[in-house]
Amino acid sequence: METLNLFISSIFIDNMVFAFFFGMCSYIAVSKSVKTALGLGLAVTFVQTMTVPLNYLLNKYVLAPGALVEGVDLSFLSFIVFIAVIAAFVQLVEMVVEKFSPTLYSQLGIFLPLIAVNCAIMGGSLFMQQMVGAGEINNFGQSVVYGLGSGIGWWLAIVMMAAIRERITYSHIPAALKGPGIAFIITGLMGIAFMIFSGIQL
Amino acid sequence: MSSKSLKYLTGPLSGNNPVIVQILGICSALAVTVQLKPAIVMGLSVMAVTAFSNLVMSLLRNGVPARIRIIVQLVVIAALVILVDQVLKAFVYDVSKQLSVYVGLIITNCIVMGRVEAFALGNKPWASFLDGIGNGLGYALILVIIAFFRELLGSGCLLGFRLIPESWYINEGGFYSNCGIMLFPPMALILVGCIIWAHRSFNKDLQEK
Numbered sequence: 001m002e003t004l005n006l007f008i009s010s011i012f013i014d015n016m017v018f019a020f021f022f023g024m025c026s027y028i029a030v031s032k033s034v035k036t037a038l039g040l041g042l043a044v045t046f047v048q049t050m051t052v053p054l055n056y057l058l059n060k061y062v063l064a065p066g067a068l069v070e071g072v073d074l075s076f077l078s079f080i081v082f083i084a085v086i087a088a089f090v091q092l093v094e095m096v097v098e099k100f101s102p103t104l105y106s107q108l109g110i111f112l113p114l115i116a117v118n119c120a121i122m123g124g125s126l127f128m129q130q131m132v133g134a135g136e137i138n139n140f141g142q143s144v145v146y147g148l149g150s151g152i153g154w155w156l157a158i159v160m161m162a163a164i165r166e167r168i169t170y171s172h173i174p175a176a177l178k179g180p181g182i183a184f185i186i187t188g189l190m191g192i193a194f195m196i197f198s199g200i201q202l
Numbered sequence: 203m204s205s206k207s208l209k210y211l212t213g214p215l216s217g218n219n220p221v222i223v224q225i226l227g228i229c230s231a232l233a234v235t236v237q238l239k240p241a242i243v244m245g246l247s248v249m250a251v252t253a254f255s256n257l258v259m260s261l262l263r264n265g266v267p268a269r270i271r272i273i274v275q276l277v278v279i280a281a282l283v284i285l286v287d288q289v290l291k292a293f294v295y296d297v298s299k300q301l302s303v304y305v306g307l308i309i310t311n312c313i314v315m316g317r318v319e320a321f322a323l324g325n326k327p328w329a330s331f332l333d334g335i336g337n338g339l340g341y342a343l344i345l346v347i348i349a350f351f352r353e354l355l356g357s358g359c360l361l362g363f364r365l366i367p368e369s370w371y372i373n374e375g376g377f378y379s380n381c382g383i384m385l386f387p388p389m390a391l392i393l394v395g396c397i398i399w400a401h402r403s404f405n406k407d408l409q410e411k
Contacts, residue, residue: 019387024228025312076288079306080280087276116272119229122310126303176402177395179410180225184395191388 003145006136010149013198016120017157018191020127023120027158028183037162041155045148047093047115048124051086052147053140055125058085059132082125090116124150161187210332214340216405220313221344222398223408227313230304231345232390238361241349242342243297247286247305249338252314255279256322256334263323275318276309283308313337348393356384 016022023044030040058081065073094112098105115121128146131137137146164186173182220226227248234244258278259266266274287305290298298305308314317337322330353359358366358380370376383389402408 021229021232021387021390022307024232025226028225028228076284079284079287079309080277082306083276083280083309087273116276117310117312117315119307119310123229123303123307126306130303174399175409176406177399180222181395181398181402184391184398188388188391188395191391192383192386195386195388 003142006142007145007149008200010146011153011156012194013200015157015194016123016150016154017187018194020123022123023118023154026118027161028180031158031161031165031183034159034162034166037158041158043112043115044118044120045151045155047090048121048151049144049147051089051121052124052128053143054085054089055082056128056132056140056143059129078129083122086121086125087116120154160190207329207332210329211336211339214336215343219340219344220337221341222394222401224316226316227311227341230307230311231341232348232387232394234301234304235345235349235352235390236356236385237353238346238349240297240300241345243290243294244301244304245338245342245345247290248308248311248313248341249335251279251282251286251308252317252338253331253334254282255314255318256330257327259318260322260325260327260330271323275315279314280309313341344397347397348390351393352384352390355381
């Protein structure tokens with residue numbers, strides 16, 4: 001039940017985009033068509049589901065105080081370790097996908113390098129570390145669930161945004177507001193809509 | 203200071219602003235702007251990281267092979283961010299707690315990486331350093347504008363000092379109440395949208411067709 005709650009809350013309540021603004025740069029830049037948004041969302045969800053548990057293991061067995069050597073706190077190294085894991089993993093995925101599935105590679109190809117510097121991925125790992133500290137994530141399974149949930153939340157947000165932006169292509173928007181301006185305001189309104197989920201407890 | 207170096211500093215303030223024109227580094231720009239103080243601290247931290255990562259990468263630019271430059275950049279930036287994080291924890295602990303994960307997210311802030319890629323790899327160290335300072339200032343400027351409105355309208359204070367007298371509030375018998383929604387994340391997005399709107403109304407060449 002606790003795990004299901006974590007899953008639901010990481011998608012809707014603590015949504016990466018609407019509650020924490022993670023991954024906004026690519027969210028604004030790539031949300032012009034639904035098809036590309038789906039591709040990027042899929043790639044982000046996959047990388048997120050893999051890197052959060054990987055970083056969970058590293059955090060538990062290497063970085064946490066006294067985990068590696070008794071009395072040594074390596075947690076100040078977590079930024080550099082997490083980003084190294086993410087960058088290496090993205091590189092690895094890129095090579096594997098290129099070798100085994102050229103069609104998927106041609107669809108995802110341009111997005112994969114973008115993901116290494118997507119704040120949603122790094123932010124997911126950092127939040128996971130915080131939630132471990134706060135006792136909200138207690139085991140490996142829950143870290144997988146959190147990674148998957150937060151990835152899906154981001155995916156949902158970017159696809160919804162892309163769908164709305166496709167619809168408003170021909171609307172009469174003030175010239176100065178076209179492009180990023182209206183995108184921000186729409187995201188804000190969607191965020192207000194998502195606030196209705198904030199009371200849900202399973 | 204020559205006019206060229208001055209341009210590196212002032213260009214990113216308005217016409218080439220990293221946040222509202224290049225749309226980079228939004229993630230952290232919005233989350234830390236509930237109050238003015240964390241916004242200023244965050245702006246200064248990003249400025250320091252951008253300036254020094256530009257400087258270091260510019261010094262290394264002829265020695266790093268192009269194939270592995272991304273990972274080298276990440277290591278340099280991550281090391282600088284760890285330094286900033288430790289300094290914040292040592293000197294302004296309460297703000298560092300408020301900023302929480304967003305200090306770590308300076309690593310993936312697109313401004314830092316973007317300036318290194320676009321500028322530092324092709325320019326001399328001093329120019330790169332100034333460019334980093336300029337872009338950091340442009341980022342800090344937007345943060346301060348957003349935080350100013352959110353703190354003033356959302357809690358009636360600025361930098362923790364009360365500007366709207368207690369006696370004005372409804373529960374004290376007055377007529378005023380805070381605009382509570384300003385403290386929620388969505389309002390930061392709407393404020394950025396409005397800033398972009400205002401900025402592009404004055405700079406017509408930036409408007410999209």
